[in-house]
Amino acid sequence: MMEEKKGGTSAGGVVLPFLLGFVAALAFGWWGVPQLLFSKKTQPLVFTHQNHIELYGMSCDDCHSFRRDGSFSGLPDNAKCAECHSFPMGDHPDEIKFVEEYYEKGIEVPWLVYQYQPDNVFFSHAAHREYDCATAGCHPDVGSSNELPVYYENRLTKYSRDTMKMKDCERCHATVAAQEPERFAGAPNACQTCHK
Amino acid sequence: MVLYLKEFKIKWGMVIDLDRCTGCGACMVACQAENNIAPPVDASNKRYSMTWLLVYQLSNKQPYPNHDVAYMPRPCLQCGKPNCVPVCPVIATDKNQEGGIVSQVNARCIGCRYCMAACPYHARYFNWQDPVWPEGMEKTLTPDVSTRPRGVVEKCLFCHHRYMYARDKARIEGRDPNALNEGDYIPACVEMCPTGAMVFGDLQNPEHKVHKLSKSPYAFRLLERLNTKPQVYYYSKREWVRKQGDNYLEHETVGGV
Numbered sequence: 001m002m003e004e005k006k007g008g009t010s011a012g013g014v015v016l017p018f019l020l021g022f023v024a025a026l027a028f029g030w031w032g033v034p035q036l037l038f039s040k041k042t043q044p045l046v047f048t049h050q051n052h053i054e055l056y057g058m059s060c061d062d063c064h065s066f067r068r069d070g071s072f073s074g075l076p077d078n079a080k081c082a083e084c085h086s087f088p089m090g091d092h093p094d095e096i097k098f099v100e101e102y103y104e105k106g107i108e109v110p111w112l113v114y115q116y117q118p119d120n121v122f123f124s125h126a127a128h129r130e131y132d133c134a135t136a137g138c139h140p141d142v143g144s145s146n147e148l149p150v151y152y153e154n155r156l157t158k159y160s161r162d163t164m165k166m167k168d169c170e171r172c173h174a175t176v177a178a179q180e181p182e183r184f185a186g187a188p189n190a191c192q193t194c195h196k
Numbered sequence: 197m198v199l200y201l202k203e204f205k206i207k208w209g210m211v212i213d214l215d216r217c218t219g220c221g222a223c224m225v226a227c228q229a230e231n232n233i234a235p236p237v238d239a240s241n242k243r244y245s246m247t248w249l250l251v252y253q254l255s256n257k258q259p260y261p262n263h264d265v266a267y268m269p270r271p272c273l274q275c276g277k278p279n280c281v282p283v284c285p286v287i288a289t290d291k292n293q294e295g296g297i298v299s300q301v302n303a304r305c306i307g308c309r310y311c312m313a314a315c316p317y318h319a320r321y322f323n324w325q326d327p328v329w330p331e332g333m334e335k336t337l338t339p340d341v342s343t344r345p346r347g348v349v350e351k352c353l354f355c356h357h358r359y360m361y362a363r364d365k366a367r368i369e370g371r372d373p374n375a376l377n378e379g380d381y382i383p384a385c386v387e388m389c390p391t392g393a394m395v396f397g398d399l400q401n402p403e404h405k406v407h408k409l410s411k412s413p414y415a416f417r418l419l420e421r422l423n424t425k426p427q428v429y430y431y432s433k434r435e436w437v438r439k440q441g442d443n444y445l446e447h448e449t450v451g452g453v
Contacts, residue, residue, distance in 0.1 A: 070364030120303045120342040122357065126364040127373075190292040192299030196342050196357055 038152040038161050044110055045102075046094045050146045060133075060143065072125035075111055078103050112151040114162040115139060122196040127187065136172075138164050169194055201276045201425055206374065207296040208354055209399035209427035210386065211409040212269055214437055216393035217251075219267030223385035223394065224249050227271075230355060230384035232341045234327030244324045248272065248352040249385055256436045266437045268430065269394065271385065272319040272352035273418060274298050276425030280311035280320065288349075294374065296427055297354050305348040312349060316422055320351045354396075355383035378404045399427060416441050 052058045063076040082103050088095040102109050115138065117123055134141035140149050140162060152161035170189060177188045187193060227233070227249040236245055254266040278298045280289050288304040289311055291297075300320075312320045326346040329337070337343065340357035344350050362381035363373035378397050386396040397404030409415060410429045416438045417426045432438055439448070 066368050068368070070361060070366070070368040120301075122340065122360055124360060124364050126367045129367070188293060190299065191287075191290060191301040191304065192293050192297070192353070192356060195299075195301045195303065196340060196360075 037155060039155055041112055041151040041153055043112055043148045045098055047148055048146045049143050066126060070126050078108055114151060114160050115164055116160060117163060120195055122194055202291050204294055204296040206294055207399040207427055209406055211395045211406045211415060211429045211431050213393045214266045214268055214430055214432040216391045217267045217269060218391055219251055220390060221251055222388045222390055223269050224251060226384040226388035230338055232337045232343050234329055237328060246321050254437060254440050270317060271428060273317055273426030273428040279314040279424060283310040283314045297356060300351050300353060302344045302348045302350055307347040309349060316419055320349050322349050323347060358383060419443060
């Protein structure tokens, strides 16, 4: 009997380190690895989409517009911002910083883009116009927020953590093309639809 | 796997008039510039050459007064039954998009070169070396075409990015991107051809010039008897050119005319 009891305690003593190690490994994997892998970056200037939309009645298209040839202009340049901000409109330090350090010196603001895709991806904004940028899951919902989210840069690949992943594109392309092949004839899950 | 004829509502195709082609090579240059093909380090090494579009010289092999030559530009022929597709083990190449262009996703290619062995037209090229551009030339690269590293196979895609932009333009203008007008989308080689020997359009659309030209009795396709159904047609009123286009033997007569 004594021997059996001894065996039981020693088994518990063997399991415990494994359990601790398992928890430690999980903690490292879920919390530690992202900390190591991504560096945090902040945008060069404070920008609030919400104010522009709610206080000044602007729409997304005012800055993020399509050119006549169908291409998407993306982020506005200095000239676009300077239509209103050629001199500091308020007393926020970033207002003054924009005018003095970027606009007057002719340097474009180095905005960090959360969704830049790799070089071998062709993405057409024109084809995805009817989808809401935020609810379709492509972009973080910055339009209704007062501050820009933290930019996480992958230290190895230098891509943003929020770059849309291929599986997200694929999931949508596979379903829409299957559901309404007539309407989405140009959007099958074919590789060349997105890759160049 | 594609062992059967792939049918599409739109079939982008080309008709090349070999009687008009002077062999100037403008199409080759346009192709290289448009598709970020690096200038060769050693151009004398033909086995390492990269030219998605190659101009061949044909000759009727007759002595002087009857001697005649023709020049034949050869892009990827975008076969209806592409031999390269079923042999690709990783599906880097496929013919599955409206428009009937045989796609090639270079990032997916593992460089086994089965497709090169399968292609009867030698339209595919293997990157033996990493591309090197002279300093400063990287600024002239087309941003819409990815550059290819060493170890992958690449080929002509009818300037696929131009197709995508033509579709985008149509969308913004409120037109149907699946019903492009003639001239909305043309590859660089066709745009650059000084004699107008190359005509590009939708082979299925009766409003496009290529539709009519491809049905002409003078039109033929390269090695037609292999039954790969290319979407590039050649056009010549000279019988010997049409004969050579399909490797006819001397005693054979050309079908069609």
